[in-house]
Amino acid sequence: MLxxxxxxxxxxxxxxxxxxxxxxxxDTGSGPADFRTVVAAPHRARVTAAVLDLDxxxxxxxxxxxxxxxxxxxxxxVDILAAMLLHARDHRRALTARESAEAEVMIRDSxxxxxxxxxxxxxxxxxxxxxxxxLGLTSTQGGPGGLWGLTRTTAADQIRLLGAVFGTGxxxxxxxxxxxxxxxxxxxxxxxxxxxxxAADSGWALKNGWxxxxxxxxxxxxxxxxxTSGGHHYLVAVLSDGNASMPDGVNLVERxxxxxxxxxxxx
Numbered sequence: 001m002l003x004x005x006x007x008x009x010x011x012x013x014x015x016x017x018x019x020x021x022x023x024x025x026x027d028t029g030s031g032p033a034d035f036r037t038v039v040a041a042p043h044r045a046r047v048t049a050a051v052l053d054l055d056x057x058x059x060x061x062x063x064x065x066x067x068x069x070x071x072x073x074x075x076x077x078v079d080i081l082a083a084m085l086l087h088a089r090d091h092r093r094a095l096t097a098r099e100s101a102e103a104e105v106m107i108r109d110s111x112x113x114x115x116x117x118x119x120x121x122x123x124x125x126x127x128x129x130x131x132x133x134x135l136g137l138t139s140t141q142g143g144p145g146g147l148w149g150l151t152r153t154t155a156a157d158q159i160r161l162l163g164a165v166f167g168t169g170x171x172x173x174x175x176x177x178x179x180x181x182x183x184x185x186x187x188x189x190x191x192x193x194x195x196x197x198x199a200a201d202s203g204w205a206l207k208n209g210w211x212x213x214x215x216x217x218x219x220x221x222x223x224x225x226x227x228t229s230g231g232h233h234y235l236v237a238v239l240s241d242g243n244a245s246m247p248d249g250v251n252l253v254e255r256x257x258x259x260x261x262x263x264x265x266x267x
Contacts, residue, residue: 035064039255044218046070047240047252049260050155054167054226054233061159061235064260069139069152070239071220073209074110076128076151078181078224079140079161081107083122083131085177107184107207110192119148134172135164149211158224158237166205166226166235185225195223196236198254199261202228210246218242221249223257230265 041047048065052058072079081103088095095103099121102114122128125142128151132140139157143150164171165181173181185205197204206225213220224237238256243249 035256035259039252039259041240041252041256042242042244042248044242044244045240045249045252046242047238047256048155049236049238049256050159051260051264052159052163052235053264054235056232059169061156061237062260062264063156064256064263065155067154067156069141069154070222070241071149071211071213072140072143072151072153073149073211073220073222074112074115075158075207075209075222075224076143076148076153077106077110077115077209078165078185078207079128079132079137079151080115080118080122080148081181081184082135082161082164082173082177083128084118085180086131086134086172087122087127089174089177103180104184107181108187109189110208115148116146119146124148125151132161136160149209153239155237155239158239159235162224162226162235162237166233182226194250195253196225196227196238196257199229199234199236199257200227201230204228210249212246213241216242218244219246219249221246221253223253227261229261232265234261234264236261 036047039047048067050061050063052061102117105111106114128142137157137160140153164173165178182205185207188206192208195208196206204225204227206223209222211220220241221243222239227234227236236257238253240249240252243252
């Protein structure tokens, strides 16, 4: 795993002169707190980004910030669908008409009722974790009972999931399953097309997650996907929590993805 940080000096320069994120190329090794400073994460908020350049030579993502677990909220719906497709193939069958309809609204519209149905169909957390072992995820723990949104994951693990869908290496997902997930992620409802798409200059496919924690009234805001920027194709995951509101979290995630993709492209 590569861990990258951005310098506080560059952050100050950005704030003063409005330099583009691509100018923040210096890596002083001063720790992940610098990334939080560059993207201006509020005091109570945490944010981590992971980026993998599919056109580069590296096979591990660059991680900006601490790669510690976050609640998934609705980004877990991509994982649920991948697990469902594996489950169906293991039983030598296609998704039923009902399962297909649930998969479509779960990804495109982030429908929670559909997610709950498919979560139960895969066997809840144990089923998800069994599928994730096959998909190469190592740091994702399914939520308790029916609480799929409280699944815990890391940014690097989300890149592993995206790699199973969009990457070029071996994956237990067959071509039809990969195409199905990728197509649905490129057809997200218009009002949900924020997040990692903020760093794209052409195509993107994504899934976002948002959840207000009732224990704190603070928001988890996450975004994962595949984008095209500067002629390169990237897998990107940005996870955040402790946001005062959903708009604050969306703004934080979009600042983070622009900075992380720009820095990765400049590296």
